Amino acid sequence: MSHFAAWAIAISLAYLGLLFALASFGDRRAEQGRSVIANPYIYTLSLAVYCTAWTYFGSVGVAASQGVAFLPVYLGPTLLALLFLGPVRKILLIAKAYGITSIADFASARYGKSGTVAGLVTIVALLGSIPYISLQLKAVATGIELLFAHDGVSERGALGADSALLVALVLAAFSILFGTRHIDATEHHQGMVLAIAFESVVKLLCFLVVGIFVTWVLFSGPSDLLARAEAAGVVDRLHFSATRLSYADWFLLTLLSAFAVLLLPRQFQVMVIENLDIRHLQRASWMFPLYLLVINIFVLPIALAGLILGGTVAEADSFVLGLPLVHGQAWLAILAFLGGLSAATAMVIVETVAVSTMISNDLVMPLLLRIRALGLAQRPDLTGLILGVRRAGIILAVAGGYLFFHSVGEAMGLVSIGYIAFAGVAQFAPLLLLGIAWKGANRNGAVVGLLAGFLVWLYTLVLPSFVIAGVLPESILREGPFGIALLRPTALFGLEGLHPVAHCALWSLTINSALLVLVSLLSSASDLERLQAILFVDVEQSRGTPRLWRGEAKVGALEELLVRFLGRPAAEAIWQAETARRGRPLNPDEPADAGLVERAERQLARAIGAASARAVVASTVRGESIGPDALLEILDETQKVLEYSRRLEQKSRELEVATAELRRANERLRELDRLKDDFLATVSHELRTPLTSIRSFSEILLDNPDLEAEERARFLRIITSESERLTRLINDVLDLSKIESGRMEWKIGPADLVELVREGIRAAEGLMAEKGVELEVAIPDEPAPVTCDRDRIVQVVLNLLSNACKFVPRPGGRVRVELRRKGSVFEIRVEDNGPGVPPEARELVFEKFHQLTGNLNTQKPTGTGLGLAISKQIVEHFGGRIWIEEATLGGAALCFTLPVSEEAGAARVAA
Amino acid sequence: MASDRLARLCAVALVALALFNFPMVEVVERWAKVTSVPLVPLYFFVAWAGVIALAAWLLERGGGGEP
Amino acid sequence: MAKRVLVVDDEPNIVLSLEFLMRRAGFEVQVARTGGEALKALEGEPPDLVLLDVMMPEVDGYEVCERLRARPEWRKTKIIMLTARGREAERERGLALGADAYITKPFSTRELVEQVKRMLEVA
Structure with a gap:
């Protein structure tokens, strides 16, 4: 084994190791909640998993013989990408709302969580994937053979086994490591997405490097290439006629590719399941087509160069690798091989993860659960079993690809093999696209349409490929089965002249759609189907609509169920979230309400698919989702009406x-x-x-x-x-x-209340002397600091004193003034020995013009009737209170308080 | 706003469908026959790039709001 | 025989001035400081004319007027209401209750005296 091939193998393995490290990094960041893939660029690059070894090697192969015939495979996706914000966005909304895990799960959930639909879609997806995976195996194996052949070593001799098998084993192992680490399929394989986005960059760069090498190193630019192509007589490849396709073929292949970019299991996986943010669709809508355009720029130049430099059309699939190799660019060849490897590994990893999830969730688990003898529903922990089934699914898909490669694939071009897969998964288009647009589509229609389309596909495309491989006699194609010419597989009912793939697409899709519509119209749907149809078609309105349950299930039973399928930590996390939502712990013995059953089922659906989840939950709940037909149909409407009337009520209450x-x-x-x-x-x-x-x-x-x-x-x-x-x-x-209108000009400052009271007394001295009033003063010696307008407070004291003087008997009038501190306030009391104020009048006296008229007093009091009202306003302005109570002297006590000024107090202490 | 943009994108998709199929391709093919320029591949790539540019312009102008 | 006038007001200074004016005009004057006093004073021999203040505590001028008019033997007594509230509604209320005239404070002493004389047909 030479150095060169050893280097190539070593670098390839190192590259796979790097991918794995990258994936681990992505997963770790996702666990920490710091996703590295949550942006439209990574999303776009992950969509480019569409470009596989088919694109990398096969497009050149097609271009070498048929010119621009490689283009529909990319023009179709461009058209679909322009509709990302339309039907594709709706599919994403639905998938996110209902915890969809795969395309089979999606179809099943739409058609009443039907296990039949789920299983059927899974089988078609698996059968469609097998030739596609075999295409990748073939491309990588051919590349390895070329590298070894260049070294002059027979690869069989060097590796001791056939390269395709080795490649298959490595890829299967790799996929298992990548894809089956978690159980919850919607927890997003962020590491995997990061790795395949990286692979998309690698394959694009490698292809561009080879293209630039060929165009500007082997040749001196496009015009030189063109001139030499003319000289070599291969310039006819540049005409549309070289495609040997009719415009109908062209259109049908474009349509088929548009479907494929959405419906291929791996495309559905990256586009719908792994999508982190629906807004990423917007930028991907033009960047994804841009990626497709860029990766195709050098296809024709490389194809022409290969032909000019002596390559044959049969070898054209390996021009990308062969051109650097035969021109002595060993390192460039390794780079070219690496690009092809990255294209192939990305496809195999995502495809097998997607298909194995379907196999476990939508095919095997529902069957196993239904077999009561196995007692699976009673097993304490099923996570190990589910992972085991998924790993087996990956091995099954890769092994199928290997077998297909050996029986059929070796005889076919890469693109022909790929088209078989395209036409296969295109059978999902009617049930999916009609399913999200038309509520009338039902399970019977979906099953009949899909089955018919699948059979037509097998008959018109898969069977002929076995004929080409020599497995079946050629007479079937030429004369039809049993000599019935109308049933010739590639000219069904005499429809001749179409490309075999276009022919298959036309017949299978027409029959599929027609039967779906026809059977849906003629048969009736179950309540659950109709409910699911409403939930899907009106996803924007009905997200979060609760299901109606009549069943009885204990909370504890549901929890047990979650533990069994999701493992204890995951189940406990869900229960904690539920507790938080309710604000109280859940009692295992209380009956579970419809919302809880619904959420439990949705969580289960993430692990085992909608159909299985429904089966296990139904077995626990022992009740069906119910509702009279009318109720289900107007469920939506009723909610709207209720909401409307609720709003109306609210409005009228507000009014x-x-x-x-x-x-x-x-x-x-x-x-x-x-x-x-x-x-x-x-x-x-x-x-x-x-x-x-x-x-x-x-x-x-x-x-x-x-x-x-x-x-x-x-x-x-x-x-x-x-x-x-x-x-x-x-x-x-x-x-x-002035006070009442707030226009009073207060002269506020620190003051000593003791001083103010004394001042007030001095002002009233004349009055008191005139009336012969005996004055008693109880005022402390130390200052009483307050913050106020001095003159106004003196006015209040004077008011109270003159008021007291008015009512005291003559002679023998007594007035007592007292000042003391009461907590945070100073209280001033002005007492008299007059007639007093009856309790019921004590509030009124502070009103304007309320004259205090004692019953005993025939003399009308002199005064404005405003004094107390003004006093009240002043005292309250400085945060105090004024009131009347019984006096110790027998008459009335007019009291008021003012808050102690802390600042002044503190200053005094400091001084 | 969002439905407005979707309608425009649908229009772009229809334009693209027309550009990539009969009869436009046939017209180009006829012209290609009488010149030495590789008109068919050129046409496809230029039309393709034009469609992408149009879509990008429609989607990216006025900031990237929720579609 | 001199005519008798009853002066009813709770303002001592106003009572003083009215008493002076009426005596000067040659009438015999009786004084009441409140509505209650006024009604008591009426009980004896009813006066020929009452100068009645409206705003008084407890029994106000309106009430005195009403009670006065309710008794047939007091029919002949003339009533002049004096008020410091000059609103039209109050004037009408007073006249409706049976007052013969309604004079707003402050008033011209000459006019008041002339009005009293006219009403008692002395002038």
């Missing part, structure tokens, strides 16, 4: 509240208006009263010049005192209105 508020506000305004009116009338009255006296006596004095001097002096004194009363009144009214 009522608003109206009541308005009414209250209006009443309050009216009340204020009335109060203002009363106030004005009262002020008018109070002003007119002294004015009346003043005017009367002035006129009397004027009209009666003959009055005695004594009487004259008496009348003049009355005029003077009434004038003073008028002035006081005007001042008080002005003060009060």
Whole structure:
């Protein structure tokens, strides 16, 4: 074994190791919640798993003989990508809403969680994958053979086994390591996605490097290439006629490719299942076609170069590798091989993971669960079994690919093999696309259509490939089975002249769709099917619609079920989330409600698929999802109506509240208006009263010049005192209105309350002396710091004192002033030995113009009737309180408080 | 807004479908027969790139809101 | 025989001035400081005219007027209401209750005296 081949093998293995490290890194980051793949670029690159060894090697093969005939495979996906925001987005929404794990799961869930649909789709997907996987094996094996042949060594001699088998074993092992580490299929294989995105970069770069080498190193640019192609007589490849395709073929192949890019198990896996954020579709919508365009630019140049340089059409599939090799560029050849390897491994890994998930979730597990003898439903832990089934599924798919390669594939071109897979999975298109658009599509229609399409595919495309491989006699193609010409596989019902793949696509898809529609219209659907149809077609409206259950299941039984299928940690995590949602722990003995059953089923569906999940949950719950037909059909409608009426009720409640508020506000305004009116009338009255006296006596004095001097002096004194009363009144009214309207200019500053009270007493001394009042003062010696407007507080003290003086008996009037600290306030009490104020009037006295009129007092008190109202306003302005209580002296005690000023207090202590 | 954009993309897809099929391809094929320029592959790649550019322009202008 | 006038007001200075004015005009004057006092004063020999203040604590002028008009033997007594509240509604209320005139404070002493004289047909 030479150095060169050894290097190639070593580098390839190192490359696979790097992929694995990358995948582990991606998984670790995902576990830490710091995903590295959550962006549209990685998403786009993961979609490029579409470009396999078919693209890498096969396109050149096609181009060498048929020119641009390789293009429909990429133009179709371009068209579909433009519709990413349409039907594809809807499929993503549905898959995310209902925990879909694969295309089989999707189809099954849509058609009433039907196990039949799931199994059928799985079988078709598996059979479609087998030739496709064999294509990858063939490409890699051929590459290895070429590398060894270049070294002059027979690979059989070198490796001691056939290379395809070795490649198959390595790829199977690799896929198992990659794909079956987790059990929950929707937990996203982030590591795998990162690895295949990386592979997409590798294969693109390798292909471009080879293309540039061929175009600008082997040749001196495109025009040189073109000129030499003309000279070599291969320039006809550049005409459409070289494709040997009719326009109908061309169109049908484009359509088929458009379906394939969505429906191939691996494409559905990366595009739908592994999608992390639905918004990534937007950028992928144009970047994915761009990737396809770029990777195809050098296909024709390489094909032409190979032909010019003496390659044959039969060898064209290996031009990419062969051209560097025969021109002595060993390292470039290894690079070219690496690109092909990356294209092939990416495809095999994702395809087998997707198919094995389907095999376990949608085919094997439902069957095993149904066989009661196995007692699986009672087994304590099924996670090991599920993983085992998935690994077996991977081995099955790769082994099938290997066998197909040996029996058929060796005789066919890469692209021909690939088209078989395309046409196979295209059979899912009618049930899927009609399924998300038309509620009428039902399970019977889906099953009949899919079966028919599948059979037509087997008959018109798979069978002929066995003929080409020499497994079946050629007469079947030429003369039809048993000589019936109408049934010739590649010219069914006499439809000749189409490319075999286009022919198959036309017949299979037409029959498939027609039967789906026809049978759906003629047969009736179960309640569950109709419900699922509504949930899928109206996914935007019905996300989160709860299912209706009539069954009885204990919470404990459901938990047990989750533990068995998901393992204890996963089940406990779900139960914790449920506890958090309810805000109370779940009691194992309480009956599970419909929502809990629904969520448990959805979690199970992630591990074992919708059909199986439904089967096991139903066996535990012992009840069916129910509902009269009408109820199910109007479920959606009812919800909308309920929502609408709920909103209406809310609106009308809001209106009522608003109206009541308005009414209250209006009443309050009216009340204020009335109060203002009363106030004005009262002020008018109070002003007119002294004015009346003043005017009367002035006129009397004027009209009666003959009055005695004594009487004259008496009348003049009355005029003077009434004038003073008028002035006081005007001042008080002005003060009060200023305070009330907030236009009062307060001179606020630190003050000593002791000093202020003394000042107030001094001001009232004259009045008290006049009335012969005996004053008792109880004021502490130390200062009482407050923050206030000094003059105003003095005014309050004076008010209270003069008020007291008004009511004390004459003689024998006693007034007591007291100041003391009560916690955080100073309290000032002004007591008298007057008649007191009855409790019911104690609030009223602080109202404007409420004259204190003692019952015993026939003398109308002098005063404006505003003093206490103003005092109240002032005290409250400085955070105090004013009130009346019983006095120790027997009369009334008018008290008020002011908060202790802490600042001033602190300053005093410091001083 | 979103449905507006979807409608425009559908229009682009229809244009692409027309560009990639009969009769446009046939027209190009006729022209290719009378020149030495590889008109058919050129046509496909240019039309393809044009469609992608149009889609990119429609999708990326005005920021990438939720589709 | 001199006509008798009852002065009813809770403002001592106003009572003083009215008393002076009425005596000067040659009437016999009786004084009441509250509505209650006024009703008591009426019980004896009813006066020929009442100068009645409206705003008084407890029994106000309206009530006195109403009670006065309710008794047939007091029908002949004239009533002049005096008020410091000059609103039209109050004036109408007073007249409706049976007052013969309604004078707003402050008033012209001459006009008041003339009105009283006119009503008692002295002038």
